[in-house]
Amino acid sequence: MAYRLDWLPVLQASQALLSGLAISLEIFLISSIGATLLGLGGASLMLSRHASLRFVATGYVELMRNSPSLVKMYFIYFGFPVLGLFPTAFWSGVIALVLHNAAYMMDIFRAAFASVARGQREAAISLGLDPFLTYRKVLLPQALRRALPGLGNYWAEMVKDTSLTSALSVREFYFVFTSQIALNMRTYEFFLVAGLTYLLLTSAVAAIARLWERALARGEARAR
Amino acid sequence: MRRFFTSALGALALAALMVMGLVTDAGAQAPAPSQLQTVLARGKLIVGTRSSAIGFSFKDQKGELAGFDIDLARLLAQQIFKDPSKVELVVLSGSADRVPALVSGRVDAVISSFSPYPERVQVIDFSAPYALSDTVFVVRADSPFQKNADLVGKTVLTRQGADLEQMINGSVPGTKIEGFPELSDAFLAFRQGRGDAFFYERAAAYYLMKGTGGRFRVIDDKANPIAASGISIGLKQGDQVWINYINWLLYDLKANNKLQALHQKWFETDALQPSWVKQPL
Structure with missing residues (x-):
């Protein structure tokens, strides 16, 4: 006998699902902005003239990339109490996602800055721009455009990574729909809805990254 | 944007196919062995x-x-x-x-x-x-909680699931519930003092309490039992x-x-x- 889909349990849980979705979006926004800014700062260290700073930054990237973000979440949530610190589940998850993904973003930004022609910096300095303006007005816009395809991928990845925080009891989207399944066993219905929801979110994030990239490309074309 | 819509449409079509594949008219089929x-x-x-x-x-x-x-x-x-x-x-x-x-x-x-x-x-x-199924609350031995109702407004740690939440809310409304996918993680968080009580099957609770040297006890509340199943x-x-x-x-x-x-x-x-x-x- 075939399985009959029944959407009523999903409708009945819609309130809980929406509040879970709101928390997922909150985790995503805080952790993706945090990871991107940290990645941008870290990339400057990787390109620094000082070998010790480069060493620290490269060491950080290697350390972070060689362990799963879930392990970091556990480490923060269950490990810090040993030191007398009790971070909440929400912030343990967010901090782990920022630390983990920043490492990948550092590498993306490093490559992007390295690909900006050396002459650009020399020209800016010879025009009398100070180092900050050179960075802000000349190097950053060009590097950002080159970084955006990679960043967009990681942002989409981070949308999905928000579900990992459910392991620490955060009531985000994945937590809510798997909890509902535990009650009513409507696995197919909830997974279909959840899959489509994640697809819509990641598609939206990818679309925003593409639009931003295109806007920067137009700016660069005008400048030529 | 167009690519975004095409991929979303593709997913919807896929979902529709799955729905049709799963939902067939059982009446039209011969009885299966x-x-x-x-x-x-x-x-x-x-x-x-x-x-x-x-x-x-x-x-x-x-x-x-x-x-x-x-x-x-x-x-x-x-x-x-x-x-x-x-x-x-x-x-x-x-x-x-x-x-x-x-x-x-x-x-x-x-x-x-x-x-x-x-x-x-x-x-x-x-x-x-x-x-x-016999579910119980576990609390620290030196805590003041004697009845299930004493846990109103307290934080309860348990395995993740709306089924367990329904059970807890049914017997002790107004508790704050934190669920973990792994039962052992919920018990670890309880041991670290992240909640006032731990909730699960009695058999599992006794197993997890082994070797904790009498630091924890089970609340036996015969007057207000938790929904049985x-x-x-x-x-x-x-x-x-x-x-x-x-x-x-x-x-x-x-x-x-x-x-x-x-x-x-x-x-x-x-x-x-x-x-x-x-x-x-």
């Missing part, structure tokens, strides 16, 4: 279970599956094939896998401390109950021949005192036997 024939022809029983339900199905010190549910699966194989080894245990990764395992036909039965709530019985069928074997919906067969196997186990012996072995009490198991023949 029972799972009983499939099992007999195959020569072995395939049982879905989990490895994280302490007391029921879990990994023992040797890393092997053990527990009430595992022994029950072997007893069923003994009854069907006169050989307790003619059972294949499929370890499901979580509670959400129990229904797809049945619906897709990957397993013949799910024996995994499975409680038949009204919501669940709309989706699959269940055997007669072979045990009762049975524990049954999960079976695909609509196969009445197979359901009847499994029920008669359970009856046979009771008649020969084997079900009662399992209760004694794993729970060391007959308090979790449903009344039909306790009754004389």
Whole structure:
């Protein structure tokens, strides 16, 4: 006998699902902005003239990339109490996602800055721009455009990574729909809805990254 | 943007295909042969279970599956094939896998401390109950909590699931519930003082409290018991021949005192036997 889909349990849980979705979006926004800014700062260290700073930054990237973000979440949530610190589940998850993904973003930004022609910096300095303006007005816009395809991928990845925080009891989207399944066993219905929801979110994030990239490309074309 | 819409449309089409594939008009089909024939022809029983339900199905010190549910699966194989080894245990990764395992036909039965709530019985069928679920609150020994109602407004740590939340809210409304996918993580968080109480099956609670040196105790609140439920074997919906067969196997186990012996072995009490198991023949 075939399985009959029944959407009523999903409708009945819609309130809980929406509040879970709101928390997922909150985790995503805080952790993706945090990871991107940290990645941008870290990339400057990787390109620094000082070998010790480069060493620290490269060491950080290697350390972070060689362990799963879930392990970091556990480490923060269950490990810090040993030191007398009790971070909440929400912030343990967010901090782990920022630390983990920043490492990948550092590498993306490093490559992007390295690909900006050396002459650009020399020209800016010879025009009398100070180092900050050179960075802000000349190097950053060009590097950002080159970084955006990679960043967009990681942002989409981070949308999905928000579900990992459910392991620490955060009531985000994945937590809510798997909890509902535990009650009513409507696995197919909830997974279909959840899959489509994640697809819509990641598609939206990818679309925003593409639009931003295109806007920067137009700016660069005008400048030529 | 266009690419975004095409991919979203593609997903919707895929979903629609899955829906059509899953929902067919059962009335138009000839009655399918029972799972009983499939099992007999195959020569072995395939049982879905989990490895994280302490007391029921879990990994023992040797890393092997053990527990009430595992022994029950072997007893069923003994009854069907006169050989307790003619059972294949499929370890499901979580509670959400129990229904797809049945619906897709990957397993013949799910024996995994499975409680038949009204919501669940709309989706699959269940055997007669072979045990009762007995859930309790665990608190620190020096805490002031004596009754379940003392936990109103407190933080309770437990395994993740709206089923458990419904149970807790039913007996102690207004508690703050934090659920973890892994029961051991919930207990670890409780030990670290992240909540006032831990909530789960009594058998699992006693197992987790082993070796904690009397730091914790169970709240025994006979006046305000937590909603009871049975524990049954999960079976695909609509196969009445197979359901009847499994029920008669359970009856046979009771008649020969084997079900009662399992209760004694794993729970060391007959308090979790449903009344039909306790009754004389």
